[in-house]
Amino acid sequence: MSTRTDYTVGQKVVHWLMAILITLDLFVAQKLGGVMEDWDRLESRADHGSLGTIVAVLFVIRLVLRWRHGAPPLPASMPDWQRSLARWGHTLLYFFIGFLIVSGLATAMNATAPIALFGAFDITLGQTATDTFDMLRPVHEFATNAVIALIVIHLAAALYHHFVARDDSTRRMLQTWKST
Numbered sequence: 001m002s003t004r005t006d007y008t009v010g011q012k013v014v015h016w017l018m019a020i021l022i023t024l025d026l027f028v029a030q031k032l033g034g035v036m037e038d039w040d041r042l043e044s045r046a047d048h049g050s051l052g053t054i055v056a057v058l059f060v061i062r063l064v065l066r067w068r069h070g071a072p073p074l075p076a077s078m079p080d081w082q083r084s085l086a087r088w089g090h091t092l093l094y095f096f097i098g099f100l101i102v103s104g105l106a107t108a109m110n111a112t113a114p115i116a117l118f119g120a121f122d123i124t125l126g127q128t129a130t131d132t133f134d135m136l137r138p139v140h141e142f143a144t145n146a147v148i149a150l151i152v153i154h155l156a157a158a159l160y161h162h163f164v165a166r167d168d169s170t171r172r173m174l175q176t177w178k179s180t
Contacts, residue, residue, distance in 0.1 A: 005072050007072060011065045012173060012176045018055060018058050021051055021055050028047050045108075045115045046119065049115050050118050052101065056105070072172070074169070075169055078165070100147050110133040112128050
């Protein structure tokens, strides 16, 4: 068990940056499912890919910070079944965010039209593979839906711990610029 009583400021900042960017990216991705002009679709794909790239970099930083600093112990008042669910929930969230990134990268690299990340780098490398894209897109959508479901569960657990259990787990993550 960790001897830390809180996450580091860096861990909190990366957590909240990822939360904001993933939420923003989900809204951009929702637009892709609608009817739009080709130029708008290409621009939205580029925005989605660029945001996804930033999230991928933050995810790697998050994994490194977690490895280096660990996590504070769960509240002593938390029943064992909740501890187990918390560990599984975080493990699944990390897994599916990683899976979402990898499936997004694979999908983008096989897109049916160029995707210019940050307006500069075509991730398709000038190639398109329609069959591979059509196979990978549902995998990426599955990973997206899994991440959305796990985020909803994560938020529900945070609200439960803040308003019902009234332990410090949610409050310490909300105090982003402070670490005890």
